[in-house]
Amino acid sequence: MKLNAPLISVVIPHLNQAEELDHCLASLAAQRLERTRFEVIVVDNGSSLPPYAVVGRRPGTQLLHEKQPGPGPARNTGIQHSSGKVLALIDADCRADPDWLRNAMHALESSQEETILGGDIRIWRDDPKAFRAIEAYESVFAYRFKLYIEQHGFSGTGNLVVRRSSFEKIGPFAGINFAEDMDWGRRACRAGFRFRYVPEMIVFHPARRTLHELYMKWDRQIQHAINTARDQPRWRIRWVVRALAVLGSPAIDFAKVLSSERIHGAGARFKAILILVAIRAHRARKMLSLMRKSKAVIWNRNVDA
Template sequence: MELPRLSVIIPHLNEPGDLIRCLRSLDAQRTDISLFEIIVVDNGSKVLPTDACKAIPNVRLERELTPGPGPARNRGASVARADLLAFIDADCLAEPGWARSIIDFMDAHPDVAFLGGAIGIIPSDPGRLSGIEAYERVYSYRAKLYVERHGFAATGNMAVRADVFRAVGPFGGIAAMEDTEWGQKATAAGWRAAYLGEAKVLTPSCKSFSELARRWDRHVAHEFRKIGGGHAALARWIVTSILVAASPLAAPLQIMRTEHLSGPRSRWLALVCLTKVRLYRARRMLDLALHHDTAKFVGAWNREKS
């Protein structure tokens, strides 16, 4: 049997409706059935997404009961048959040409070990963004910045050579920011990363500020765990929290210039949401500095859906 050029790996937890839409967006790109395989890895859903996977030809369903998207992706990588691995989330839609652009880019750039693609927002009403949607369009998925400045690719849209993945090692568990940690480990070891804007996926925006806040809870808690002990480190953390609270003062010019928004209404809503987010982050940072209770923020990935 001819081996696929690309193995697409999708972690899943209690999102069968989103999953089938993701699978359809991928299947539409399989002009040649041998071009890529699709591997769905369920991470402990109440009901296995068997029907969703059966609705699309040649989808392999695996199970990984260790909680977290990292272990689920590791399971998919362990059974993948292609020399290239691509990771996409179950609630994402792959834009036309996504798979082919990854294959062609990696063929043309043998020095690139892994890449991050573009991530956009699916608005509920494209003509009238909510404040959260306007904010997320500008600030939530800065995939190019992640790759070029911070040395990692968001695993909602990432591709890596299989031999590089094995050399760097698996993604971390549910208590880890697995994409950040894996990518920075890879780049620190000398593996080259690249950004590929042509490989784009779309993802739903957060539906409420509380959902957005939960995302930041986890991120801030992980950052706090990395600062180390000592009074000097804690003092720097507190100073950083004050700078975060003040940072919206510098945001209006960036929001005015962004190409991701149009019209004064969406720009104003983005600024309002940004201010609310930054003040929330600063408050959470100070709370962690006082109480050090990170465990309650880093031990879940979509577990409220279980």
């Protein structure tokens, strides 16, 4: 540990998202927590053009490189080279609320040693007066960290704060063939740690621009899920039943759209329902089509590549 080391190390994995990373670093520069109390480490994971210029505009921000593909190995490299007693994880395409780190520290100070913090992720909108269809859908269904933490016992890594001592006991994140946040969260729970949802710990994520981007997101998650399912007995039957359940699930989730406080107006709710039906139909088709395919996973490839 370095002398006069910062208290918090913010670690950001990056792959072909220079513009989004620029917004992320700007949000960290605007933190209300004193800048000397935290460091920022970006770990590039094989971008076609590493973000030298973006990082170079932010004094004190480190840029590292990790050749092994996947956000998990990139985070591990950043953590290995960090100095803080507290690790704060955020994704390159996210923007932190100005009080993100300050609220995280307040919550951590009032939590037991075995506690890991997960916060709220909200959809960023350039026009706060109107909802695009995908913005409306994702405002209701994306990044439900409260649900993940309170019902499933783990938090996503796009908004996670953990003591270094806890991370060292749990171990590093897994590679690209695993849903690394779920895998790490389950290992943390087995080791006796518990996740706490902190609604004041806010991070914003832009909505996907197109249905294709949403499809790619679900394709990755479905690939992770089928990789796990193949190890279970009678997995094919279970998988087909699961796919059919996904296809019919919009009938149940209409109520969530109509009652959500995160969107407003009949138009936004109608748009969200249209996207909901399209996504669930795609997920069901993809689940069935993957039953004879390989285990390859791509975590964050530029959709224009």
